[in-house]
Amino acid sequence: MNQRHEHELSPLLAEHVAAVEPVPSEALNAAQDRLQLRLRAARPKPGTRYPLRWAAAAMLALVVSTALVLPLFSDSGAAFAAARHHFRNFKTLSMRIEQRMDGALLQTTQVLINDQGQVRTDVDAQLSIIVDPLRGDLLTLLHDSKQAMRMPLPVAVPVRGGTNTPGLEWLDEVRNFQGRAKRLDQPRLIDGHEASGWKLDIGGSSFVLWIDQQGLPLAMEQQAGGSLELLYQFEFDAVIAAQVWTTDAPPGYTLVEGGPDQD
Amino acid sequence: MSPAADCEPAELAQLYGALVFKAAYRVLGDRAQAEDVQQDVFLRMIEKRPDTVRSWPAYLSASASRAAIDLLRRHQRWRNLVPLWLVSLPANEDSVEAHGEAGQRAARLRTALARLSRREAQCFALRYIEGVAIAEIALMLALSENSVSVSLHRARQRLETLLRDDQSEDAV
Numbered sequence: 001m002n003q004r005h006e007h008e009l010s011p012l013l014a015e016h017v018a019a020v021e022p023v024p025s026e027a028l029n030a031a032q033d034r035l036q037l038r039l040r041a042a043r044p045k046p047g048t049r050y051p052l053r054w055a056a057a058a059m060l061a062l063v064v065s066t067a068l069v070l071p072l073f074s075d076s077g078a079a080f081a082a083a084r085h086h087f088r089n090f091k092t093l094s095m096r097i098e099q100r101m102d103g104a105l106l107q108t109t110q111v112l113i114n115d116q117g118q119v120r121t122d123v124d125a126q127l128s129i130i131v132d133p134l135r136g137d138l139l140t141l142l143h144d145s146k147q148a149m150r151m152p153l154p155v156a157v158p159v160r161g162g163t164n165t166p167g168l169e170w171l172d173e174v175r176n177f178q179g180r181a182k183r184l185d186q187p188r189l190i191d192g193h194e195a196s197g198w199k200l201d202i203g204g205s206s207f208v209l210w211i212d213q214q215g216l217p218l219a220m221e222q223q224a225g226g227s228l229e230l231l232y233q234f235e236f237d238a239v240i241a242a243q244v245w246t247t248d249a250p251p252g253y254t255l256v257e258g259g260p261d262q263d
Numbered sequence: 264m265s266p267a268a269d270c271e272p273a274e275l276a277q278l279y280g281a282l283v284f285k286a287a288y289r290v291l292g293d294r295a296q297a298e299d300v301q302q303d304v305f306l307r308m309i310e311k312r313p314d315t316v317r318s319w320p321a322y323l324s325a326s327a328s329r330a331a332i333d334l335l336r337r338h339q340r341w342r343n344l345v346p347l348w349l350v351s352l353p354a355n356e357d358s359v360e361a362h363g364e365a366g367q368r369a370a371r372l373r374t375a376l377a378r379l380s381r382r383e384a385q386c387f388a389l390r391y392i393e394g395v396a397i398a399e400i401a402l403m404l405a406l407s408e409n410s411v412s413v414s415l416h417r418a419r420q421r422l423e424t425l426l427r428d429d430q431s432e433d434a435v
Contacts, residue, residue: 007415009391012426017391019368020292023285027294031284031301032276038302039273039309151337 086217086236091115094235102227118245130247137247148249149256184208190218270319272308279320280305283327289392290331290376292369300330317402324393325385325403332376332384339377375425383418386411 097109110122119131128141140149184197195210206223220232288297316322389395401408
């Protein structure tokens with residue numbers, strides 16, 4: 001007699017389903033407004049693709065990019081003007097990022113971004129992720145197993161006004177950032193260049209950005225919580241071969257279709 | 264069936280945008296992601312109109328739940344790929360999962376849902392999160408009622424196992 005109805009949920013499942021939250025009405029209204037704006041701006045051209053703020057792939061690039069650039073706009077003084085110019089006007093930006101825990105190197109990541117919004121991330125020698133918002137593609141390469149997985153990026157991009165430049169929407173958010181930077185007393189030599197350090201606390205993380213005397217950003221340190229530290233090295237406008245950005249699977253790699261999305 | 268050409272996406276968005284957002288939000292638990300799904304659903308209609316639609320609310324609910332499930336599964340797959348330091352970055356502050364025990368339960372359910380097949384996850388979400396009847400789900404997904412029932416049965420079993428395993432790990 002205690003047997004449940006065929007489609008009844010167990011107490012455990014029912015408890016979890018009941019925990020799913022109601023939709024906040026203010027979020028709903030705001031979403032509706034933005035949807036209408038977005039549809040008004042959309043052009044019905046078949047094949048047109050747009051980058052997406054929360055696309056899983058773009059997330060990687062944007063998190064890195066936003067973390068990188070936030071400090072640059074947190075001080076309205078002249079000290080950051082040149083650095084801001086570099087970050088706003090680069091053709092290519094190359095970042096080498098070391099992740100360290102208690103000083104021990106955990107992982108090295110190379111991130112390349114160009115002025116088209118294309119982003120390539122190489123994690124050690126194991127994994128590469130290429131995001132091409134123009135093609136609307138994300139390519140993941142697993143180098144050990146020589147596997148490639150390509151997936152489309154979602155097509156929507158929220159309209160918030162501003163640059164509307166594919167892949168660079170984060171600039172709008174950055175421009176609205178308010179904060180304070182503190183110049184460190186001691187300069188530092190980086191690759192033979194004297195650099196000034198600027199310290200900022202943003203979102204619970206502490207950043208130090210190192211800028212040379214011409215305003216070129218050279219490096220950045222981020223305390224990411226606990227004993228985790230991220231060390232960035234920058235290079236602007238290096239010439240990068242076109243094939244670096246391609247989302248076609250390279251020769252010798254097996255294209256894995258769909259992956260776990262298939263039923 | 265009514266010809267889709269009679270309805271402009273902007274009109275449909277006005278009528279059913281909220282329904283799509285709600286369906287996506289309840290699966291994803293995140294405003295920004297739900298908004299992305301909502302826009303995605305209607306923008307895809309601009310790119311390619313569906314030929315015929317029996318019921319717009321049913322069609323759009325199915326589209327929203329499918330897109331949300333796909334996003335959930337993509338994020339799950341992504342978590343397996345991205346480096347630890349990115350995954351461990353603070354979540355979107357609008358995410359409901361950051362708050363409270365109930366939020367954690369909802370988050371566990373979503374994580375488990377992402378590990379089901381797309382069909383099972385979609386059937387489960389429509390039936391138990393959206394409260395759609397089995398006969399209606401069958402129409403929405405162009406399946407037989409029996410197929411929907413089988414998918415629901417498998418989904419419940421798998422979720423039960425995943426959630427119990429999750430609880431056991433937490434207890435250790």
